[in-house]
Amino acid sequence: MNEQNKRWLLRKENIRTLWITFIITLIATLVAGLFVHQHESFGIEDSFGFFGWYGFITCVAMVIFAKLLGLFLKRPENYYENSSNNDSSKNGTHHD
Amino acid sequence: MTELLFPPGLLLVVGALLMPLGLKIRNLLIFSLPILCLILVWSAPVGYVVTLPFLGFELEPIKITTTGQLFATVFSLMALVGGIFAYKQASTLELAAAFAYAGSAIGVTLTGDLITLFVFWEIMAIGSTLVIWAAKHEGAYRASIRYLMIHLFGGLLLMIGIAGHVVETGSIRFEALSLDSISQYLILAGFLINAGAPPLSAWIADAYPEASPSGSVFLSAFTTKTAVFTLLVAFPGTWLLIPIGIYMIFYGIIYALLENDMRRILAYSIVNQVGFMVTGIGLGTEMALNGAAAHAFAHIIYKALLLMSAGAVLYQTGKRRCTDLGGLFQTMPWTALLGIIGALAISSFPFTSGFISKSMIAQSAADQHLIIVWFALAAASAGVFLHAGIKFPWFVFFQKDSGMRPPEAPRNMLVAMTIFAIFCVGLGVYPEPLYAVLPFAVSYEPYTAAHLVAQFQLLLFAGLAFFVMLPMMKRTLTISLDFDWFYRQLFPKTGNASLRIIQSFNSTLTDTAKTVWRNLLSTFQTSRLSRYHLAESWPTGSMVLWIGVILGGYLIINAII
Numbered sequence: 026m027n028e029q030n031k032r033w034l035l036r037k038e039n040i041r042t043l044w045i046t047f048i049i050t051l052i053a054t055l056v057a058g059l060f061v062h063q064h065e066s067f068g069i070e071d072s073f074g075f076f077g078w079y080g081f082i083t084c085v086a087m088v089i090f091a092k093l094l095g096l097f098l099k100r101p102e103n104y105y106e107n108s109s110n111n112d113s114s115k116n117g118t119h120h121d
Numbered sequence: 122m123t124e125l126l127f128p129p130g131l132l133l134v135v136g137a138l139l140m141p142l143g144l145k146i147r148n149l150l151i152f153s154l155p156i157l158c159l160i161l162v163w164s165a166p167v168g169y170v171v172t173l174p175f176l177g178f179e180l181e182p183i184k185i186t187t188t189g190q191l192f193a194t195v196f197s198l199m200a201l202v203g204g205i206f207a208y209k210q211a212s213t214l215e216l217a218a219a220f221a222y223a224g225s226a227i228g229v230t231l232t233g234d235l236i237t238l239f240v241f242w243e244i245m246a247i248g249s250t251l252v253i254w255a256a257k258h259e260g261a262y263r264a265s266i267r268y269l270m271i272h273l274f275g276g277l278l279l280m281i282g283i284a285g286h287v288v289e290t291g292s293i294r295f296e297a298l299s300l301d302s303i304s305q306y307l308i309l310a311g312f313l314i315n316a317g318a319p320p321l322s323a324w325i326a327d328a329y330p331e332a333s334p335s336g337s338v339f340l341s342a343f344t345t346k347t348a349v350f351t352l353l354v355a356f357p358g359t360w361l362l363i364p365i366g367i368y369m370i371f372y373g374i375i376y377a378l379l380e381n382d383m384r385r386i387l388a389y390s391i392v393n394q395v396g397f398m399v400t401g402i403g404l405g406t407e408m409a410l411n412g413a414a415a416h417a418f419a420h421i422i423y424k425a426l427l428l429m430s431a432g433a434v435l436y437q438t439g440k441r442r443c444t445d446l447g448g449l450f451q452t453m454p455w456t457a458l459l460g461i462i463g464a465l466a467i468s469s470f471p472f473t474s475g476f477i478s479k480s481m482i483a484q485s486a487a488d489q490h491l492i493i494v495w496f497a498l499a500a501a502s503a504g505v506f507l508h509a510g511i512k513f514p515w516f517v518f519f520q521k522d523s524g525m526r527p528p529e530a531p532r533n534m535l536v537a538m539t540i541f542a543i544f545c546v547g548l549g550v551y552p553e554p555l556y557a558v559l560p561f562a563v564s565y566e567p568y569t570a571a572h573l574v575a576q577f578q579l580l581l582f583a584g585l586a587f588f589v590m591l592p593m594m595k596r597t598l599t600i601s602l603d604f605d606w607f608y609r610q611l612f613p614k615t616g617n618a619s620l621r622i623i624q625s626f627n628s629t630l631t632d633t634a635k636t637v638w639r640n641l642l643s644t645f646q647t648s649r650l651s652r653y654h655l656a657e658s659w660p661t662g663s664m665v666l667w668i669g670v671i672l673g674g675y676l677i678i679n680a681i682i
Contacts (some may be wrong), residue, residue, distance in 0.1 A: 032451055035522070051585060054577045061571040076499070076578035083500035084507045084586035087371075091378035092593055099379065099599040105609050 051077070126171060128182050129161040129193065130231060133200060133224025134244060140217040151208050151216060155201035158227060162193045170233055178293050181233025188414060188560045192230040192350045195418045196223055199342040199425060206429050206537035207335035210436060215255035219339040222248030226343035230350050234293045235283045235308075238351070242279065242315075245344060246272035252339055253332045261331040267609070268328035271314065271321055272344075279311025298355045309356055316348035316399060317392045318365050322372055323605035325391055330384035330441070334432030337384055341391055341428050342421045349398045349417050353560075358405025363494060366403055369396030370501040376603070377508035381442050381596045383517050384431050387424070390467065390509040393501070394420045400498070401482035404489065407561040412481030414559055419474035419548060423466035426541040427513065430460030433530035433538070434517055440525070443596040448522035456530045457518040459538040466545040468510030469502060471576055474548035477555070477567045480576075484565065502576075503583035510580070511587045516596065 033039055055074045063070040070076075136154045140147040167190070171183040200223040207216060225248060228241035246269065253265035285304030287293055298305050317325045325345070329337045356362065373393025377386045394416070401413030433456045434449060435441055450457040462473070469475035479502065486494040529535070548555055556563040587594070 034450070034519070035448075047581075047585070051581050054574060054581055057574045058578060061574050063571050063575060070575075074578060076575045077582040079499060080503035080579040081582040081586045084503050084583045085590060087374055087500075087504050087507065088378060088586070088590045088593055091375045094375060095379045095599075095601065098601040098603075099597065100602055102381075102598050102600055104600060 125161060125165040125169065125183060125185075127161070128228055128231060129158045129197075130224045130226070130228030130241065132158050132161065133227065134221045135224075137217040137220035137224065137248075140220065141213055144213075147213055147216065148208055151204035151220070152201070154220065155197045155204065155223075158200075158224075159194060159197045162190055162197065162227075162231070175236070178234070178236065178287075180237055180293075181295075182237050183231055184233030184295075185231060186354075187558065188350065188353060189230040191414055191418060191558050191560070192346065193227045194558070195421050196227045196230065196343060196346075199223065199339075199421055202537045202540050203335070203339050203342070203425065205540070206338060206432070206534050209531060209533050211333060211335045212255050212257075215252055215333060215336055218248050218251035218255060219336070222252060222339065222343055226347045229347050233295055235286070235295050236293055238295050239276070239280060239283055242347075243276055245347065246276060249340055249344055252336045253328055256331060256333040256336055258331075261333075264328045264331040267605070268324055270608075271324040275311050275314030275321075277311075278307045278314065282307030282309075282311055295351075295354060297357060300356070300359065300361075309352075309359070309361075312348050312351045312355070313365065314348075315344050316352065316395050317345055317369065318399065319368050319372065320604045322369065322392050323603035326376065326380075326385050326388040326603070327605055329388040329391075330382055334436040337388075338425050338428045338432055341387070341424045345391055345395045346417050346421055349395060349402070349413065352399065352402050353410060353413060357402055357410055359403055362399050362403030363491075366396045366398070366400030367494065367497050367501075369393065369399060370497070371504070372396070374501065374504040374508045376601055377512070378594070379599075379601045381444055381598060381600075383441055383443055383446065383513060384428065384435070386443075386509065386513055387427050387431060390505070391424060393505060393508070394424065394467065397479055397482055397498070397501070400494070401485070404482065404485050404491070404494075406485045406489065408481050408488070408565060409485035411556075411559040411561050411563055411565070412478060412485065415478035415481065415555055416475075418555060419466065419478040419545075422541050422544045422548075423463045423474060426463035426538055426545060427460060427467065427509070429534065429538045429541070430456050430463060431513070431517070433534045434527075436534070437527035437530060438525055440523075442598070443516035443520075444598060446517045446523055446525075447520035448518070449525065449527065450518040451522075452526045453518070453529050455535055456538070457514065459535070459542045460518065461514050462542040462545050464510045464514050466549070468506040468580055469576065470510075470549075470580060471568075471573050472546065472549045474545045474552075474555075476549055476576065477552040478548075480567055480572065481565055499579065503579050503586075506580045506583040507587055511584055512594070515587075 055077055058074055058077070063075065133154050136150045140150055162185075165183070165185045167185055167187055169183070169185040170181055173180040173182055200220060203219065203223075204216065207219070211219075222245055225241040225244035229238055229245070232238045232241065250265050250269040250272070253261055253268055255261075282304045283293075285302070286298070286308060289302060289304060298308065300306060300309065314321050329340045332340055352362065369392050371393075373389045373391070373396060377389035377393070380386045380389060398413040398416050398420070401409040401416065434446065434453065437453065438446070438449070440446055466473035466475045469479045483495060483498045483502070486498055530538075552567065556565075
């Protein structure tokens with residue numbers, strides 16, 4: 026499929042535009058943060074862009090933690106089916 | 122004011138039994154019963170009680186409270202809109218089971234005593250099991266049995282707890298209970314199992330995604346939120362619920378991040394969202410309890426909306442894995458748009474229902490200076506956007522072009538999704554009607570500049586983290602181990618092994634006994650004693666005869682004396 030036939034959202038130049046818009050919005054929220062006072066009374070929440078960096082860092086941490094945990098917890102999809110002696114078809118849908 | 126004598130929830134249960142009578146009757150019941158139920162729920166004032174003497178107890182099959190009315194309202198609404206979503210595609214078994222399930226959940230919210238509560242609690246377990254079963258494939262059947270096992274276990278704990286509580290206190294009233302003996306802890310455990318609390322959280326993600334496209338919509342609403350209701354009434358301000366709730370929040374996020382099945386992602390996020398409510402109940406201030414109740418109300422609607430959009434995708438494509446999906450926004454734009462509204466609401470985006478409810482819980486943690494709880498809740502709010510708010514729509518509707526061009530969802534599904542999407546945005550923009558029916562008077566203003574800025578920063582940067590970390594989020598064809606490993610893998614295997622050990626032990630024992638007996642017998646038969654008549658083995662019949670003679674003789678002697 027060539028670029029012209031693709032949906033607006035799937036074209037390369039539009040994805041670039043979306044990224045630029047997104048980053049401008051991010052900066053705008055940080056700037057807006059300068060004009061309001063967060064008053065949860067812990068101190069740190071009023072530091073520059075607190076919710077921005079806190080949200081970003083915790084999310085990255087959660088993704089990495091999940092990834093590490095996945096090393097121990099992930100199993101093939103048919104893990105439980107192999108152990109039970111049936112040939113169940115694990116098919117999700119059933120059209121009436 | 123009409124006299125309300127019939128429990129509104131029972132209306133749906135009875136109606137469900139009439140559904141197999143015919144398609145027209147069934148559809149009429151689907152549309153009329155929830156509305157009738159709503160009218161009944163609001164026909165009686167708060168404090169209205171109907172009592173019924175039973176085995177020396179005063180049952181209260183109907184007791185109208187503010188919290189009960191709130192939950193009964195959203196449950197009725199869910200039955201109605203869920204019915205619209207399902208009535209053309211789902212089987213009668215599923216719809217009847219779903220209505221019995223919804224009705225019993227409503228029954229729990231409008232009861233004043235523990236015995237009635239327990240009865241409705243068990244009907245719920247049966248109704249929901251049948252909803253899963255109605256998907257009619259082997260995986261669903263097996264999952265429904267595991268599901269039932271967990272809920273019967275939870276029901277058992279609850280029953281022992283209630284029995285003990287009644288013996289200790291002599292009261293069957295369903296009201297705030299203090300945790301001062303093992304009975305109350307058992308009641309708490311029974312409630313928590315239905316809420317999806319650790320360690321038995323796995324049943325939600327195990328069972329719900331196996332149901333039919335509409336089945337999982339019904340399932341997402343009632344069991345966990347009824348548990349939230351019971352916790353809210355019986356255990357407000359119980360400190361123990363705070364760590365449990367926070368564990369549930371992060372459990373949901375982490376497991377959802379690892380998951381590939383789109384409906385299982387949403388199932389994990391139920392645990393996550395209920396975790397917020399449980400934490401709020403643990404905090405126990407008026408604002409926190411309001412927050413938990415409001416969040417339950419908002420959550421039922423946006424979670425149903427999300428599962429409806431996932432259900433519509435599943436219905437049209439037959440696919441449930443993120444790895445198989447992608448790019449569906451091209452041919453299912455409405456399903457995508459409505460799903461995104463649900464995703465924004467679950468993420469508490471400003472101007473959606475999640476924003477005006479969840480923030481009350483975080484605010485009360487701040488007010489109580491519980492700094493760790495507050496930081497955990499803030500991180501969790503970002504994590505919700507990460508695991509459900511972006512992950513679900515991104516992998517299903519965008520991501521890559523899967524090549525599939527399914528048609529748009531059937532019209533009745535779109536209508537149901539639109540109704541709930543309107544609620545998501547409507548409650549977000551205009552929360553006052555919801556605030557007016559919360560358990561306590563509301564003195565909370567969600568739309569302050571500080572709150573808006575904080576929430577936008579938190580969510581948008583969480584979004585940035587998602588796209589930055591996207592290479593690490595690549596889906597794999599895997600499932601994740603959970604506590605259910607114990608009863609799906611370890612117990613069956615060790616069970617079989619121990620069964621074999623017991624069997625071999627048993628056969629050794631019986632073999633030895635037989636040999637010894639045979640030896641004894643042959644020794645006896647070769648001895649002189651065996652020649653006497655009484656030493657022979659007699660047939661059973663003659664023994665019965667002689668016993669008859671003895672008993673007859675005894676009767677005669679007895680009569681003479």
